[in-house]
Amino acid sequence: MTPKPKITKKPKKSINVGIIGLGAYLPSKVMTNLDLEKLVDTSDEWIRTRTGISERRIACKEEMTSDLAANAARMAIKNAKLEPADIDLIILATITPDMLFPATSCFVQAKLGAVNAACFDINAACSGFIHELTIAQQFIESGMYKNILVIGAELLSRFVDWKDRSTCVLFGDGAGAAVIAPVKRGGLLSSYIGADGTKSRLLMFPAGGSVTPASHETVTQGLHFLKMEGNEVFKNAVRVMTNASAQALSRAGLTTEDIDCVIPHQANIRIIEAVIQRVGIPAEKVFVNVEKYGNMSAASAIVALFEAVKEGRVKKGDKVLMVAFGSGFVWGSCVIEW
Ligand SMILES: CC(C)(COP(=O)(O)OP(=O)(O)OC[C@H]1O[C@@H](n2cnc3c(N)ncnc32)[C@H](O)[C@@H]1OP(=O)(O)O)[C@@H](O)C(=O)NCCC(=O)NCCS
Structure with missing residues (x-):
């Protein structure tokens, strides 16, 4: 019987994974609590004391979730001193996608020209960014990918009931993005x-x-x-x-x-x-x-x-x-x- 080859575990090289570029995009239209007073039976005082919110951003009619995402992503890629073609993977977290399918990250990939990137969306609601960091870390530590673009983008103004005062006062539109990559020190x-x-x-x-x-x-x-x-x-x-x-x-x-x-x-x-x-x-x-x-x-x-x-x-x-x-x-x- 041929002896089984001895499997020697390679010591795992620890890779530090961190953020090398950040970006954000907030639509320019501001909706204040006073604007909301005209829509529903509420008051600036109630909203501020119960929530701490004074205003929120509202995307314009032409903007989609993928537009907010792409704008934030361009800034993050630039701040990381990379080009869209350097991105290996795009993970987009959203509960307000462009459509149920295809994945909004695919629309973003096309808008960025990130031709080398694989894409998928995740739904981890408000925890999307932490989930994305955790996922990105695994891909980088395994050596599969180097530069991962993670995005959180939401267009909640299109999904809230503007007649329901208990929810519509709470939400707003916007996007943030980060490039995750190996770093020399620190990181996650x-x-x-x-x-x-x-x-x-x-x-x-x-x-x-x-x-x-x-x-x-x-x-x-x-x-x-x-x-x-x-x-x-x-x-x-x-x-x-x-x-x-x-x-x-x-x-x-x-x-x-x-x-x-x-x-x-x-x-x-x-x-x-x-x-x-x-x-x-x-x-x-x-x-x-x-x-x-x-x-x-x-x-x-x-x-x-x-x-x-x-x-x-x-x-x-x-x-x-x-x-x-x-x-x-x-x-x-x-x-x-x-
Ligand atoms: C929504 C939230 C602000 C409500 O605050 P609350 O102190 O719990 O208020 P309640 O729901 O007890 O409502 C108190 C009263 O205010 C009223 N009310 C609700 N929204 C109102 C508004 N926008 N303006 C004025 N009154 C309002 C309610 O009708 C209720 O009236 P009632 O006592 O006559 O029935 C609070 O519950 C909250 O922040 N929850 C978590 C929301 C959240 O973070 N979601 C996302 C998680 S990621």
């Missing part, structure tokens, strides 16, 4: 993602899928619009984001004291305050821009990171804790050394 120190599908009906688009295909009736009943049990989502968001923050810290072998900046999902200032208080992080370390854009789901975290870096809130060598929660429920957290 830890990441954690999770889900609880038993709570999937608390935040959803009920119609338009295989469960309830679009029909005259679904449209008349407004079932193609976003529906949410706000109170339940709120409580779960606080609990889960608190736990997820602890997970990312322990996986990185760090404590709250090591963290220079926290970038939480930007849904509601009250959720953010409740989470950071439970995690034990001082408010001055937390980056917040929800007042300007509302909740942009998958786009929120990347746009917040982009602005935090631009404003000097995140500097070279800083450790950044990111945490997000969204429909599914799904959640994610990570620590990045900038």
